[in-house]
Structures are given as structure tokens and as C-alpha cells.
Amino acid sequence: MWEYLTDSFNWSGNEGIWARILEHLWYTFAALGLSVVIGLPIGLRIGHTRRGAFLAINLGNAARALPSLGLLMIAVLLTDQIGFLPVLVALVALGIPPILASTYAGLSGVDPATIDAARGMGMTGREILTKVEIPIGMPLIISGIRSATLQIVSTATIAALVSLGGLGRYVVDGLKLRDFPQMFTGALLVALLAIVLDALFALIGRITVSPGLKIG
Amino acid sequence: MTWIGDNLGLIWEQLREHLYLAIVPVILGLIISVPLGYVATRYSWLANPLIAFGGILYSLPSIALFIVIPAVLGTKVLSTVNIIVALTIYTVSLLIRNVIDGLRSVPPDVRQSAIAVGYGALHRVVAVDLPIAVPVIFTGLRVVTVANISMVSVGAVIGIGGLGELFTLGFQKDFLTPVVVGVVLSLTLALIADLILVSLQRILTPWARVATPVGEVA
Amino acid sequence: GGGGDQLGSDKAGDSPAPSKVTSITVGSADFSESQLLAEIYGQALAAKGIEVKKKPNIGNRETYMAAIKDGSVDLVPEYTGAALAYFDKNSTETDPDKAYDALRKALTPGLEVLDMSPAADEDTIVVTKATADKYSLKSLADLKPVGKDLVAGGSSEFKVRSAGLKGLKEKYGVEFKEYKTLDAGGPLSIKALTDNQIQVTNLFTTQAVIKDQGLVQLDDPENILPPNNIVPLIRTDHKSDDVVATLNAVDAKLTTDALTDLVKRIDVGKESADAVAKDWLSKNPLS
Amino acid sequence: MIEFEDVTKRYPDGTVAVDKLSLRIPSNQITVFVGPSGCGKTTSLRMINRTIERTSGTISIDGDDINGRDAVTLRRGIGYVIQNAGLFPHKTVVDNVATVPKLIGWDKRKAHSTAMELLERVGLDVKLAERYPAQLSGGQQQRVGVARALAADPAIMLMDEPFSAVDPIVRHQLQEELLRLQRDIGKTIVFVTHDIDEAIKLGDNVAVLRVGGKLAQFAPPAELLANPADDFVRGFVGQDRGYRALTFVHPEALPVQPLPDELALQDGVPLGWRNGSEELLPVGSVFKRGDSLRAALDAVLTSPTGCGVCVDDDGKAVGVIDQSTVAEALRS
Amino acid sequence: MIEFEDVTKRYPDGTVAVDKLSLRIPSNQITVFVGPSGCGKTTSLRMINRTIERTSGTISIDGDDINGRDAVTLRRGIGYVIQNAGLFPHKTVVDNVATVPKLIGWDKRKAHSTAMELLERVGLDVKLAERYPAQLSGGQQQRVGVARALAADPAIMLMDEPFSAVDPIVRHQLQEELLRLQRDIGKTIVFVTHDIDEAIKLGDNVAVLRVGGKLAQFAPPAELLANPADDFVRGFVGQDRGYRALTFVHPEALPVQPLPDELALQDGVPLGWRNGSEELLPVGSVFKRGDSLRAALDAVLTSPTGCGVCVDDDGKAVGVIDQSTVAEALRS
């Protein structure tokens, strides 16, 4: 594996490691972005109104139970495409539940007394949401996005099963060819990427979460 | 639809294998996580590294883990042990956090009382800490069980995947039915397992679902 | 490639052929024809009173080879040329009989092949009718001037072996604009080809799709694609006389045309390999 | 003036929390709602800023029915302080206080400087301004809560058991500060507590509610102690109410007698009573001119000689009174 | 007797929570530790059952150094009650109470029946036995906590602010019940509180601690009120200490005067004072023979006529006393 990694030939070119990493990141962020766009508003709505929580949480759980491989295959067969779309569908289905659930948890965990105080001082529903609930729920919202990212990064390897690139290419090709160095390289890079992204979100958390929420 | 009728035997076989492959790791993972979590609460400097390490393990792509394991353990490539070990690793890496959180969720005054009435250290863990940690541990247990059930199918890529084999089988023939059957069954299995865990939790924690006393405003 | 040997434990060892086997595990690769053959072998052996376990759909060659080497399975249907390429990367045999002989010699100790069947399922490199017309393609050699404009696609293995890109480059001087890793003659490759996402792919001669879609098989004057007669690959420790007799009898009866028909029933008719195998055996009693 | 007219609140589950409550809350005074747990104090209070909507009846402020006004605007003009302060954990202390001014569109600079002034006013060190609530003690948090409620200079302040989560000593300080503050600001304050002592100490008027949300008595504290309306109020006001009532008896001037020789002084400050031996006996508690009869009686009761010492603002003894003088005052 | 000799506790971070404490806690009495927050009350208490280990000094029970004993066995012989009761949320009420008996190996039946008896004893309805703690009110939980601590009939009970989380009315009840219980069981009780009223009410002896873990005064409550050792104690004992001290003055027999005509009676029970008009004036609070001077004074102070009514156990008036009689008693 070390040989594989240190062979500069393997790093460059549009089949090289850098290209694969970029592809992998592209799949990840596209799927993550879409998951956020869908999951976040729903989570905010449910958390703010505290209505529909049961449904949303259970739907979220059910979605977690969807096997991504099967989903991917269904998406390929149904869309009759082998490109990016089916992969996106499978990854987004994976990304939404954690985002939805922790956004809801973040909002519903806000001390009722704080919301009471906000209402009592004349904040409108929207102001309560944007000035109180979201900032206070931020740590959990970020951690939801964070765990969605981890799952998407690691599952994006399956894109390679339906002809796409990304680091999964190494894992899948390595598997097919019983080329262990290549496969290990792929797996390791995925894990590394996950760690880096995780650190990135830790940083984002550090920036967006008020220091007041980190005391004690 | 006729495909289903013609292949009931196969479907049943894969369903059983799927269940086995998913559940055994949950049980093993629980058996490993609880003592590990306990140690991490005793030596609290261990907790964060353990949780972080769990996070890294969890981000290893499952396909890779499934293949690496026979190389590491020397098991046969088609042995179910590979899947079971891999999923056990995932289970522990997720569950460890819940076990630690659960043990930490014991209110300090309850722990104080337990010490003061004269429970020995180990006895206290078994008789007081663990029962109180059950709800938090079960939250994690439910997540890993569901995740395992969905992850088993990835094993199909290396030929041991329970219902996942229906996916590959259908996919090779450009044939939706087996894939849908596999997904639906896998989903159903996950939901039933979840339901069983919820019921089990209710049975184990009758105290956690009692009404708050009259006169107290929630 | 070739990392398979890391897993190839010598558990197969040099144990002598037994006089009798009571139980045998039949494996197959992850495509319909292999599954069908495994079913046929399995059902034939079961009819002889041997307990048969099935491990269908294990994966590609590299994967199931690891399984038969470590004893996870005892028997898989194989193809002479492809198997030879697996065990001996440098082989260049183009004659079926020579390939068969070379294969027997190249096998890892503990593994053996039985008699080769007249039925064969050759690798073939195809393009759509439209592509063939546009670039006037008839033979692989015709690809050389236009390869830079074309995208090829297929399995991970095709990309690296001599019966694939490597051979195309060395023997015909063909290089493509890009290679997309898809699957071995499976739905991804076919879909990609018909959607014109790729223009060249590797299929198998028994696949109905070739005829149905009017695909053009390119000639192979340099014989980079090996002969591929069907042959059972078996572990020596499961090679008893009755097993050998049964499988040889089955293989003798198989023909390429029959195989093409049967595979079509599975791929297009969505029948199960199990049922198709049973049907064929009932129509072709062994004795 | 805030007026309740036949106000009833029935919760969706059928609980009648407040039952035909009629009440006039005078402006620029502190009115305390007191009563046992669940008697509807919080509900009554929150109907004023419409964070709970009444079921029937009318609540009006200075004659205007509050239902005629936009709830959000109404609330911005009413300060609201609750137990544990309900501070925003993600904002610094000064930003917490500046919340309402910013909501109603003041510019940042002005909101900030007003907030800083208020922090000083409620007795908080301005060094704490940039801290977060989690870094403050309970008592400090409550002060921030009060400052926040005062920020937009509302005419009305609603306070729901604001001091009940802090320890007795801090609570005492907070009560004193509220009284001091009120002398400056003269808001209309509605204050909820279940502690009768707090009610008596703070209230210009006290409304005693009984469970079921009915008004049992509405009166100034002295009257409440002297004439409880019924057994419920009597029970609630508790034992020692005679003694407590002395708080409100301010005899014009108790006739003090000159300092006896037995009282040892240092620069005029009493040191102790001489009793022949080397050691002095303790002075006992002392009282000031103008203090209530309660303080005078306590001075008498704690003095080993039965003579209570009266001091001036500097703590210098100005005279003594004896038991019979107090008794005389009590009788009158 | 529990004896502290030069006991010091220094926490790993350097805080000295208890500093050279020496103290004798008499058997079969209630000893109260009182003092401001952080003065080391909890630390002192918990060193007794070794849930906190002292840094230096000796603590002995009936002459035996507790360090010579196995901590777990020691604890099983000492009852322990804390704020919020610290009940095991996953066990029913009766199982909570039966915990220690089961730990020390009693058979199940006996443990259960003992637990049921104890529940009755602490004034809990046995119907609550099968409930879980979350289904009880705070006061009920505290009663269970007391019952649990009593279950193995320990000679010593440690109680750390057991009643501080419940509302004042319930706290009053719990205090009364504890006193009643103690009359029956006569345990050695060490009780921690920061409420001086509670300390005075419950303690046979009161130890006042100051921050830094030093003993300021150790005395019976009457003496504490009469002779605070220093300014710290005086400040802590607070205002009204003269009045409070009257609690401990039980004049042998206050000379009562015959019932005056103005007192309206019904079957001997006082109804009110006649003042010429139709309506009666309220009676005021009443006192019993044998009550403290505090009760008598309050009766006088609350009576509109200045005459306090004395009643018997059935509530029937037996006589009145006037202001001057009380003043006389105060002087003596």
C-alpha cells in the first residue's frame, strides 16, 4: 500500500488520486447540500412548532433503515441512468435523517423558560426561531450535519459500483482485482477524508456556536 | 410478481441469513461495549479518545472492511464471520458513545445514595447504573440495529449479503422486482427489529414511562 | 492485479482425490450464465445422491477464485481461456485444446479442471451498429485510428488484462479516449453502450442482447480474446469418480446454442436459474 | 392601572386555572400575587402580556382592552422576568439586556449604552457585561433578567417568582434591591410568589389567591396581617403574623430614655452592658428612630437588661427604651 | 457519640473545605450543621460515612476510629438522606426502601414487610408502595428517602439538606414529622441545613460553621439565640432572634385570667370579640397552656383587644392573658 501511495504516477492525471479525491468531495458536498436543503427546513419547522415530531422522527428512522446499495440499484433501474443522479438519490436519502432528527432535537431542547422569556419580551415566531432557537440549537444542528457528512463520505464509495469515480473506485477495483494495496489505499483515503471533514465541521461548530453555550 | 412466487425459497433463505448477519453483531457489540464503556467512565480520560476512535472506525467504507477482515483474521473469504466481525466493529464504534453517555446520565444524587447505602463498586454498576442507563443505551442500540440491517446488504458485493444478494441478482438482470423485494424486506426487518427493541425497552424500564404526579405542571 | 495469491492459502494442499464425496459446495460468479451452469452442475450431482450446497453470485473471478482456493466452495464453472489468463498471465494460447492443456498445467495445486465442454462462451468486443457505420468498424484493428475519439467501458478486469485494454494496445495499437469501469457484460455496460456514454465494450457471445440490439462484434485477427470453452474447476479433495463422471456427462451435452437460449430465458425472461437448469436437465437426461 | 374583570382561564384539558377574577392593579406600585402552588398565579400574570390568552372576561390597561392590541407590540411594552431568569445562553450579558431595544429598532450604540447603564442600576459589576449567563451565579442572572426587562423602559413589569431559585441570603439582597430600584423607577410591577414573607415585604398590595383561581383577599400587607379575610388567608399568612404585623406599626416617636450608666460606649457606639464583672454582656439587637415596632421589640427582647438600645444612622447610641414603653406602644 | 478530632479536608484542587474541626455529636439527639453555602457542611457530613475521605484528623464513632472499618459495611449501618432524596428511579418505592435490608442479606419477605411498615411510619400511604419515584411529589419522595435510610435500623442518620427542595408548607410538615419520628426512634441524627430557622427548630444542638470549614459555635439553639459567640454567628442567626428565642421560653404557668364577657363563645370555642356592633372582631391567634412565650406573645399581638386567648387541647377557651402579664414573664 505504501508503494501504491508513494508512486507519484498514482497521484496525477484524471484517474489519479487527486482527481479521485475531488470527485469524492464533489459527490459528498452535492449530496450533503441537497440533504441540508431538504432536511434542515423540515427539522426547523417541526422543532419550532413541536408538531409532527412523531411522524418526522419515525420517517427519519425508517429512512435510516433503507439499504443504500439497494436504493442505489433501484435508482439506477428506475431512472434508467448510470450517472450521478441515482448516486445522489441514494446519498441524499442517507443524509436527510440525521440532519432532520438533530435539527429537531436541537430546537426542542431549548429551555422552555428561554422561549417563554423571548415571547414575553415581544419576539415574533420568526424572531424566536432565528434569534433564539437556531443559535441555541446550533451545536446539535451542526452535529447532525456532521454525522450526515460522515455517512455520506463513507457511503459515496458505492458510487464506484455504478461506474462513477471517487475514492470508491480504488476500493471497488481493488476488490474486483484482489488488489489489496489499491483497496487499502482507497479505504484509508476515505477514512482520512472523513477525519478532515469532521475536523472542518468541528471548526465550523467552533465558529458558529456561541461561546456561551460551551460553558459548564 | 411471479418471480416472488417462484423464488420464495431463495427469499426466505436470504432473509434468514440477513437477520443472522445483522443481529449477532448487535449482541456481540453490546457485550463488548458495556464493559468498555464502564472502564471509560471509571477512567474518564479514556472516554473522548474512545468515542473519537469509534468515529474513525465507523467512517471506514464497509466494503473495504468486509474484505480486509479475512486477510487479517485468516478466515475463509466466504465465511459469515467476516461480515459479523465487521459489523461488530461498527456496532461497538457507535454504541460505545451511548454506553458512556448512559452511564454518565445517572444523576449524581442517585449515585451518591447508591454509594452511601453501601453498594460495592461493581454491584452498584449492575444494580443501579446500568438499569438507569438503559434508555440511553437503547437509543444507540436501535440506531445500530437499523444501520446493521441496512449495511449487511453491502456484503452482497463479496457474495455474503443476505437480502443484498437479491439486489445484485436483480441488478445483473436489469430486473427491478428482486431489488425491490430485497429493499422492502430489509426495511421491514429493520422496522420490526426496531419495534422489538422499543418494546423490550419498555419492558425493561417500566419506571421511565410513568406519568408525572398530579399537580405538577410539566 | 494478481493480489489474489495473498489469500490463496494452501489449505487446498496436495490431498489426494477421495474415492467418494458426500457433500459438495458449488459456487458461481456474478453473472447469469455462471449461475445457470452452477445450478446445472449442482442439480446433476444432487440427482446422484450427493448433498449439494450452493454459493451463487460470489463475485468476479478474482473473488470466487479466492473462495475455491480457501475451500469456501469446491466447484465452480469456468472458462478455459479466462481461467488460463488468471493462472498464467503471460499465456497466449488461441487454440481451444492447447488452452485447455495449458490451463491444466497452470492450475494451483489442489485445483483441477474436468473435461472441457464443446459449449463455449467467448469474450467479444462490440460496438453499436451506429458506431460501426460511423467509423466503418469491422475488426479490432479498425479501432486504431479512431480510438482517441471513443470511450470504452467494461469490467475492472478488462481494463488491466491482456484479453482487454492491454492486448488491444499491444497487439492493435488501440488507445481510447477514456475507460469507464462498469461491469462485466452486465446491465451497466449495456446501458452505457446503448446510451452512447461508451462506444466500445466487452460482452459474451452467449448474451442475447447482441442479437437483440443488433450489436456488431469486432473481429479479432490477432486473437487477443482467448477461446473460452466451459470447464468445471474443482478442488482435488472433492474430485471423486462419480462427481467426475456426472460433470463430464453434463458438459458433453452442453452446446453453445443451447446455452445462449437458456441464458436468454434468465436475462430476458426473468426465469430463475434454478428453474431453467431443472428444465434443461429434464430434457437432457444424463443416462 | 391594570384591570381584571371577570377573567376566567380554562385550559384545553378542562382545568379552570383562574375563575372570574376581578381586580384592579394600581399604577406605579408593586402588587403581589401570592397563593399555594397551582392556584393560578402564573396564569393570571401571563394573561396580562397575552402569553396566555384568557377564556373570558376583560383585561384592560389604563382603560384599553389588551385584546384590542397586537400581542407582539403589547409585549414589547411590558417587562417580563421569570424564575432562573430565562436568559439567552448564547448572548453575552449586555446583549441579553439590549435585546428588546434592538428588537424595537434602536441603533446599536444606544442599545448598548442603555444596557450598560441598566447593569449598573441593578447592581451588577460592569465587568460582567461581556460574560455569558452560564458564567454568572443565580443571583447575578436574576439581576440581568431584571435589567433586561427594564431595557425598553416599559411602564409595566411582570415578575414570576423571580427570586425563588436563589438561596435565602441572595434572595434577601435581591428583594432589597428591587425595593430600592422601585423607589427610583416607580413602575407598575406585578409580582408573583408563593412566599408570604416576600409578598409582605415587597407588596404595596397583596392579592391572595386560593386553588381554583379565586381571589381570597386583596389588601395592603398590614391589613392582610391584621384582618385576614377568612381561615384560608389566616392559615396562609401563618403563625407569627402578630409579630410580623408589627413591621407596619411605626409609632410616631417612641419616647426614649437617656442612656443608663450600665451601657458601655466607645465613641458613642454601644459596646455592651456592664454587670460588675470584667466581661461585658452583649448589647442585643439595636433599632433606629423611625424603625418599626418590630425592631424595637426585638431590641428589647434581645437585651440582657430588658432595655433596647436606640441608635442613630452612625450607630451611636441615642437612648434606650424599656419593656413597658414598648408594651405601651403595642396597646395604642 | 460521633467525635471529630482535628479533622481537615483538603480537596485535590487545594480547597480546604474543613479545617481542624473538633466536635462531639451526642448520641440519640439531633445535631444540626448550619452555615452559609460552601462552608463545608456537606463535606463534614460525608466524612462520617466515608463517602468523602478526610485528609487528616480522626473521626470516631463510640470511640472506634471509622478508618479502622470497611467502608461499605460502615455505610450500611448509617442512614443517609439527601436533597431530592436521591431515590433509585428504576425501583418502586417499596424496593427503594428495602434496598439496604436486601444488601445485608435479609430474606425478601422480611425486607418487604419492614419496608411497608416504615412507609407507614414516615406517614406515606401504603398505596404508593408500588409506584415509582417519578410518580411522587417532592415531599413524598423525601419521606421515602427517610424511610429508606431507616430501613436497616441504623444507629446513625445523616441528613444533608433533606427538605430544602420542597415548598415551605411541605417542608414544615416534614420537619414536624421528623421531630415526631425522632421521639419514637431516638437515633443519632446529623442534619445539615443552611436555614437557621430549620436548625433552631430541629436541633438539640446546633453547630454553626463559617466559610473555610471552621466551627464558629456549637450550642443548643436557645443559647445560640441568646448568646451568639461572635458577629458572624449573630449575623447568621439574623434579625428577630429575640423573638425567636422566645420559642425556648416556657414559663411554668402563665397566670391566666377568667374569660371576659366580650369574648363570644360557641360550645366553649372562642368565636370573636364583641365590640357593640353586629359583627364580631377576630379572635386572633390562640395559645395552649405549656406553649412557649412566643405563642403567647403572638396571641396578645394579634388580638384586637390586647388579650390573648388560651385554649385547651379541644380548642375550648380556658382563660385570657393581657399584655402586661406577658411583659412580666418576659422580664423574668
Ligand SMILES: Nc1ncnc2c1ncn2[C@@H]1O[C@H](COP(=O)(O)OP(=O)(O)OP(=O)(O)O)[C@@H](O)[C@H]1O
Ligand atoms: N398548559 C396547561 N394545561 C393544563 N393545565 C394547566 C396548564 N398550565 C397550568 N395548568 C393548571 O392550571 C392551574 C394553575 O396553574 P399556574 O401555573 O397558573 O399555577 P401557579 O399558581 O403559578 O402555581 P406554581 O406556584 O406552582 O407556579 C394548575 O392546576 C395547573 O396544573
Ligand SMILES: Nc1ncnc2c1ncn2[C@@H]1O[C@H](COP(=O)(O)OP(=O)(O)OP(=O)(O)O)[C@@H](O)[C@H]1O
Ligand atoms: N470535589 C470537590 N473538589 C474541590 N472542591 C470541592 C469539592 N467539593 C466541595 N468543594 C469545595 O469545598 C467547600 C465546601 O463544600 P461543601 O459542599 O462541603 O459545602 P456546603 O457547606 O455543603 O455548601 P452548600 O450549602 O452549598 O451545600 C466549597 O468551597 C466547595 O467549593
Ligand SMILES: [Mg+2]
Ligand atoms: Mg407559577
Ligand SMILES: [Mg+2]
Ligand atoms: Mg452541601
